Amino acid sequence: MNIYGLLGRDIGYSFSRNYFSDKFRKENLDCQYQNFDLQKIDALKTIIQNTNIKGMNVTIPYKEEVIPYLDTLDAVAQEIGAVNVIKFENNGTLTGYNSDYYGFTESLKPLLNDAIKKALILGTGGASKAIAFALTKLKIKYTFVSRNPDFEELSYNNLDEDIINDFKLIINCTPLGTHPNVENHPDIPYEYLGEHHVLYDLIYNPEETTFMKKGKEKGATIANGLKMLVLQAEKSWEIWNQ
Template sequence: MNIYGLLGRDIGYSFSRNYFSVKFKNEQLPHQYQNFDLQHIEEITPIFTDAKIQGINVTIPYKEEVIAYLDELDPIAKEIGAVNVIKFDKDRKTKGYNSDYYGFTESLKPLLNKTIKKALILGTGGASKAIAYALKKLDITYTFVSRNPDENQVNYTDLTKDMMQEFKLIINCTPLGTHPHVDNYPAIPYEFLGDNHVLYDLIYNPEETVFMKRGKEKGAKVTNGSRMLVLQAEKSWNIWNE
């Protein structure tokens, strides 16, 4: 039996394990999907040496850290600087890919309107790098928003009315609002949102976050990350089976 799995920390909630377990059952595939819940990235070595393991997804907080342990990077993953898919060849050599950007791009396209030229990316972690890559490919200018901004980034306190009206697409790449802390939300000035705004939350649990609710109240289109997760998961499966 081949084993696939998800690498991360504190991932009992895992979308991937449920998704692939159902897929394997429905398609009568002789595979198993496991969570590799590691407290430290250094614990990864036994996973790489297990010949039964054929492919790995990577989630928070290891999308960037795992790169140092890989033999090779796909050019897109290298440009993004984050990996969420690992493939093994017949010699157990590892290659890192990124399917997050694909899932985000394809799930975002139906929501776009002609007024969207600029986007705010909330958060600066591994997921946000794939989002930035996707926006660049879509010719949408982006600015990172952080509580501790680096150069060329802005703070939440910098978000003025004019800026909010200029940046019509807002993507939450932070964990704020994730179950069980469902009352949390990014501190953007929601009062300046309108019906040309699109709020995209990478969170999928809960189905509707406070970030999304507050956007809807102002007439904005909103979506969670569930469609992106399905698309990136299927892309992962394609990569493992190429």
Template structure:
């Protein structure tokens, strides 16, 4: 019987993880399969947990925070971040939550940084943005969240002016705006104030070059999509499941 791994999420037909791990299992001749578990509601997780063939899960939008209450334990980093994207099934069937997003982001961002980058804007406030904030703290880059409905200490998109854009030289898109098939969408920021000293990082990987990235590149900025982050966090997931 094959060991089953999979991805928890909603509307995840597009899943990078399924393609990545299916190819990995074939290439390495592993007796495993990787499935998408597309859940309408997080309560459906119980049925998956009870399947003895399931050995590990990834978690994506919108369940990275909701899933925490179903776990027996959190790794200290996942606890600090407050979001989980890897679930390990321990030998005693207890479930431990981990976060490998912060690792994938840190490792893929570091080569793009320049000494002028001291502050970052994080566009969006979902589960992924928490891992990004944690990674930036570790890199000693201060950050501010931008939200359509800002809380205390957050900015709204309307607040973003020339002064703010010029002082925040790293801008990370954690929203789904621009994801295929809505490839013309992008966060509503004043791109005209972006310079060659800026880095625009988009967590989206499909399309490979989003509107957000294109608008940054037109201003001379560096830009990256989220593919390398996904590859790195996937390999870290495999490491966690097998340690």
């Protein structure tokens, strides 16, 4: 039996395990998908010795930390600097890919309007790197917002009416608002949002986060990360079987 799985920490919720388990059952595939829930990335050394494993997805907090354990990166993952798909090659080597950018791009396209020229990316973790790459390909300028900004980033305290008016696309790449802490949300001035704004939350549980609700109240278009997850999962399957 071929084994696939999700590498991460504290991942009992796991969209991927449910999605692929359903897929394998519906398509009558002799495959199994399991969580590799590691408190430290070092434990991966033992797991990858299992020759039945054919592929892994990677989630928080290991999208960057996993790179030293891989033999090669494809060109996109190399440029992004983060990996969310690992292919276990027939020769025993491990190749890293990134399908997050694909899932985000294809799920975002239907939401775009002519007013969107600039985006704020909330958070600076591994997921945000794929988002930045996707926005560059879409020719949308972006700025990161961080609790601990460097000289090219904005602080949440910097966000004012002018900035919110200028940046019509706002993407939450932080875990704020994830179940069960559903009342949490990024600290942005929601009062300046309007109907030309798009708020995109990478979180999918709950279906509508507080970040999204506050945007909807101001007439903004909102979306969660579920469509992105489905698209990146199918791209993962394609990568593992190519």
